[in-house]
Amino acid sequence: MQQEQYIDKNMPSLISDLKELIRQPSVSAKNLGLEECAMLVVQIMIKSGIHAEILRLGQDIPPAVYGEVRSKKNPNKTILFYNHYDVQPEEPLELWRDPPFSGKVRGNKIYGRGSADDKGELVTRIKAVEAFLKTDGDVPCNIKFLIEGEEEVGSMHVEEYLKRYQRKLSCDGIIWEFGYVDEKDRPIISLGMKGLLYVELSVQESVRDAHSSLAVLIENPAWRMVEALKTLRDKNGKILIKDWYKEVDAFTREELGVIAQEPFDEKSFKKEYGVTRFVGNKKGIDIRKAVVGDPTCNIAGFSSGWEGPGAKTVLPSKATVKIDFRLVPKMDPLKQLSRLKRHLKEKGFADVQVHMIHGEAASRTAISDPFVKIVKKAADESFGTSVVSVSSAGTGPMYSFSKVLKAPCISVGSTYVYARIHSPNEFARIDLLRKTTKCMCKIIRRFSS
Amino acid sequence: MQQEQYIDKNMPSLISDLKELIRQPSVSAKNLGLEECAMLVVQIMIKSGIHAEILRLGQDIPPAVYGEVRSKKNPNKTILFYNHYDVQPEEPLELWRDPPFSGKVRGNKIYGRGSADDKGELVTRIKAVEAFLKTDGDVPCNIKFLIEGEEEVGSMHVEEYLKRYQRKLSCDGIIWEFGYVDEKDRPIISLGMKGLLYVELSVQESVRDAHSSLAVLIENPAWRMVEALKTLRDKNGKILIKDWYKEVDAFTREELGVIAQEPFDEKSFKKEYGVTRFVGNKKGIDIRKAVVGDPTCNIAGFSSGWEGPGAKTVLPSKATVKIDFRLVPKMDPLKQLSRLKRHLKEKGFADVQVHMIHGEAASRTAISDPFVKIVKKAADESFGTSVVSVSSAGTGPMYSFSKVLKAPCISVGSTYVYARIHSPNEFARIDLLRKTTKCMCKIIRRFSS
Numbered sequence: 001m002q003q004e005q006y007i008d009k010n011m012p013s014l015i016s017d018l019k020e021l022i023r024q025p026s027v028s029a030k031n032l033g034l035e036e037c038a039m040l041v042v043q044i045m046i047k048s049g050i051h052a053e054i055l056r057l058g059q060d061i062p063p064a065v066y067g068e069v070r071s072k073k074n075p076n077k078t079i080l081f082y083n084h085y086d087v088q089p090e091e092p093l094e095l096w097r098d099p100p101f102s103g104k105v106r107g108n109k110i111y112g113r114g115s116a117d118d119k120g121e122l123v124t125r126i127k128a129v130e131a132f133l134k135t136d137g138d139v140p141c142n143i144k145f146l147i148e149g150e151e152e153v154g155s156m157h158v159e160e161y162l163k164r165y166q167r168k169l170s171c172d173g174i175i176w177e178f179g180y181v182d183e184k185d186r187p188i189i190s191l192g193m194k195g196l197l198y199v200e201l202s203v204q205e206s207v208r209d210a211h212s213s214l215a216v217l218i219e220n221p222a223w224r225m226v227e228a229l230k231t232l233r234d235k236n237g238k239i240l241i242k243d244w245y246k247e248v249d250a251f252t253r254e255e256l257g258v259i260a261q262e263p264f265d266e267k268s269f270k271k272e273y274g275v276t277r278f279v280g281n282k283k284g285i286d287i288r289k290a291v292v293g294d295p296t297c298n299i300a301g302f303s304s305g306w307e308g309p310g311a312k313t314v315l316p317s318k319a320t321v322k323i324d325f326r327l328v329p330k331m332d333p334l335k336q337l338s339r340l341k342r343h344l345k346e347k348g349f350a351d352v353q354v355h356m357i358h359g360e361a362a363s364r365t366a367i368s369d370p371f372v373k374i375v376k377k378a379a380d381e382s383f384g385t386s387v388v389s390v391s392s393a394g395t396g397p398m399y400s401f402s403k404v405l406k407a408p409c410i411s412v413g414s415t416y417v418y419a420r421i422h423s424p425n426e427f428a429r430i431d432l433l434r435k436t437t438k439c440m441c442k443i444i445r446r447f448s449s
Numbered sequence: 450m451q452q453e454q455y456i457d458k459n460m461p462s463l464i465s466d467l468k469e470l471i472r473q474p475s476v477s478a479k480n481l482g483l484e485e486c487a488m489l490v491v492q493i494m495i496k497s498g499i500h501a502e503i504l505r506l507g508q509d510i511p512p513a514v515y516g517e518v519r520s521k522k523n524p525n526k527t528i529l530f531y532n533h534y535d536v537q538p539e540e541p542l543e544l545w546r547d548p549p550f551s552g553k554v555r556g557n558k559i560y561g562r563g564s565a566d567d568k569g570e571l572v573t574r575i576k577a578v579e580a581f582l583k584t585d586g587d588v589p590c591n592i593k594f595l596i597e598g599e600e601e602v603g604s605m606h607v608e609e610y611l612k613r614y615q616r617k618l619s620c621d622g623i624i625w626e627f628g629y630v631d632e633k634d635r636p637i638i639s640l641g642m643k644g645l646l647y648v649e650l651s652v653q654e655s656v657r658d659a660h661s662s663l664a665v666l667i668e669n670p671a672w673r674m675v676e677a678l679k680t681l682r683d684k685n686g687k688i689l690i691k692d693w694y695k696e697v698d699a700f701t702r703e704e705l706g707v708i709a710q711e712p713f714d715e716k717s718f719k720k721e722y723g724v725t726r727f728v729g730n731k732k733g734i735d736i737r738k739a740v741v742g743d744p745t746c747n748i749a750g751f752s753s754g755w756e757g758p759g760a761k762t763v764l765p766s767k768a769t770v771k772i773d774f775r776l777v778p779k780m781d782p783l784k785q786l787s788r789l790k791r792h793l794k795e796k797g798f799a800d801v802q803v804h805m806i807h808g809e810a811a812s813r814t815a816i817s818d819p820f821v822k823i824v825k826k827a828a829d830e831s832f833g834t835s836v837v838s839v840s841s842a843g844t845g846p847m848y849s850f851s852k853v854l855k856a857p858c859i860s861v862g863s864t865y866v867y868a869r870i871h872s873p874n875e876f877a878r879i880d881l882l883r884k885t886t887k888c889m890c891k892i893i894r895r896f897s898s
Contacts, residue, residue: 029759198760207723211871213842215747216739217727222748274656278666290665298664299671301754310478311647311806357760393662423658
């Protein structure tokens with residue numbers, strides 16, 4: 001096809017656009033470079049022939065980018081691409097081989113924070129649309145983009161954007177911001193996402209740090225935190241908070257059928273992460289069931305006292321812990337939060353402060369939705385084969401999209417499963433960027449016919 | 450007395466020398482400014498008329514400063530002042546009112562890291578000797594100084610200095626590097642110090658940080674650490690490691706008598722630290738017994754994962770904990786270390802790495818030693834009253850001194866009990882610096898006669 005040829009010929013321009021995006025730091029957790037990155041995205045889209053504009057909800061809220069191309073030949077069907085221009089913090093710096101915002105290319109890989117998540121994915125969507133415009137002067141159906149700047153801190157305002165611009169964003173199908181490609185180069189077509197409850201727990205015992213010889217008298221907040229945490233989860237990962245699993249449904253037979261076919265290369269996964277066993281000693285299909293459907297209670301950060309080199313004999317005044325709980329469909333983040341608070345109170349830890357940083361419900365698109373077949377066929381053609389997954393283990397605001405726009409959401413993309421997203425030396429594979437750009441063309445074509 | 454008048458007249462010079470010392474950062478935990486500070490100490494001592502020189506053990510070991518004045522009239526008796534020129538790290542920076550190395554004077558207080566611990570104490574000893582030299586041209590007995598640069602990281606080499614320079618440092622009595630002054634302005638004459646075992650525990654679960662959605666599979670090292678820590682100590686502070694207390698002696702009747710008389714202003718202590726209760730809900734004499742004789746297990750630092758602002762959904766690869774165990778006489782740091790290691794192994798935590806950063810035994814000078822009476826009388830005269838204490842809650846290498854030099858060690862000094870040593874806004878009280886300088890003169894005089 002013409003578009004696929006165009007894509008092959010114009011890969012250098014895709015790489016250079018991606019580099020430019022990586023070189024613009026846009027760390028939402030630090031409120032760093034967001035305006036600048038949004039403007040850059042608008043420029044790159046306009047260069048590709050896409051009408052692009054900045055959407056705003058208010059001064060203190062990072063802007064979103066809206067993009068649109070109306071189809072001349074088929075103006076009654078619309079596909080929406082959801083992406084984000086913000087990235088995770090780049091720390092720990094000392095573990096990066098190249099500066100995190102350099103966009104260094106080595107062979108088939110382009111390195112940098114955001115190279116995969118999500119700037120790499122974003123350019124594949126933009127370049128797919130560009131391919132139609134530069135070859136046909138038209139697109140097979142209407143194209144819309146919503147590119148937000150708060151995904152990595154929990155997409156706090158995306159639902160508000162969706163509601164405020166509901167008519168503008170109306171569509172018939174949504175392609176999600178990312179998609180994994182497994183170790184055998186098969187794209188994972190994921191139909192759902194887990195929810196998230198992200199909290200910060202803190203304990204303060206005294207008004208200031210003290211000499212640690214006073215540990216005979218003054219309570220240590222890190223010890224207090226250890227005591228409190230120990231009540232939340234058993235060593236197999238089971239969450240011990242009352243009613244935590246109350247609304248969780250068992251998998252349907254259809255879902256179990258798909259899960260049974262989902263591949264999971266245990267050996268290469270273990271090698272990649274350097275682990276020899278899994279939480280709770282999971283084996284066989286239980287591994288895949290856990291990835292799709294297990295809630296978690298993960299300590300994302302623990303900070304107290306002296307963390308530098310050598311010995312400081314200090315009794316810290318405060319301990320802070322960040323926990324992310326992954327949720328599955330029907331678990332309401334706010335209800336789970338109140339269960340956590342009640343639990344701490346009942347266990348005698350009323351002094352442990354709980355601050356919710358983010359809450360988001362889980363979402364799943366039905367396996368039977370016709371959009372699933374369209375995406376599956378396009379992916380099979382582009383990659384040779386593909387895998388359908390009931391749900392990703394990750395989180396995104398998919399629930400808000402399906403609720404407000406009432407369209408099926410499917411996640412498919414270019415992110416190699418070991419691309420080190422959220423970690424040092426994140427990279428995107430150039431061969432997968434190319435295949436995914438072509439896959440987006442095929443999805444648009446099939447969706448329009 | 451002439452010397453006391455000299456001290457009153459020359460307080461501005463004491464303050465300016467102390468300021469100069471504070472302004473020279475000398476953080477042993479960071480290996481920062483140690484050479485420079487040792488040189489500065491030598492200069493200040495020479496200016497005061499004390500012969501001073503640098504002692505070295507090797508290139509990578511911070512130098513010690515040796516000081517000496519031989520008495521013309523009484524060359525057969527020697528008192529040794531032990532001090533240190535290094536300081537604790539200045540963090541957390543944001544809680545300092547003035548820059549930590551500024552030496553800002555506000556009213557009766559001089560602020561800065563090291564103002565009390567131990568640069569303030571050091572200048573009182575130097576100025577006491579200067580007072581004799583500048584008024585009499587002689588000292589009542591031989592004076593020696595040993596000023597080391599690694600006290601805040603555990604005095605790793607002081608025993609080697611003592612052994613290498615044993616003849617040079619030989620003496621009949623040792624005045625320790627610090628002494629507390631309580632909230633009623635009574636100096637605490639402390640006859641002992643606790644020991645210390647400082648370890649770093651670490652757990653690594655995977656070779657690198659991962660996206661926290663993988664918490665369904667990959668073990669979290671912070672959780673693992675919480676599990677391990679929970680086995681070390683109960684919530685009342687009791688250490689649960691087998692045989693931990695095996696060698697600990699009960700207090701003698703003489704010690705109990707002194708402890709019963711030791712004052713402890715519970716109300717002002719609680720107010721100062723903003724606490725309402727003590728570990729294990731201790732009350733009455735149990736508080737004082739704990740300060741003098743309870744071993745502790747203190748979490749001095751806990752570090753894992755994302756510790757910055759906002760939400761990072763990360764599954765950390767590593768968790769690190771620093772623990773300081775305070776020890777009492779007869780507890781051998783190395784034996785306790787092997788008990789800790791055995792405990793972790795037996796409880797199933799062989800994967801928790803234990804790295805000893807420092808070990809030091811506890812020491813106590815007998816209440817009946819004649820040196821105790823000399824110091825007590827001098828302190829009573831200088832401060833109006835004083836308090837004898839069986840042991841400080843803190844740690845220092847007193848055991849090495851008494852073992853190598855075979856002389857009684859007594860701690861007496863100018864450090865106000867709420868002087869915030871090791872914490873932001875550390876300060877020295879100028880009135881106490883003056884009284885302590887005079888007290889040192891009186892000790893030297895009484896000791897010589």
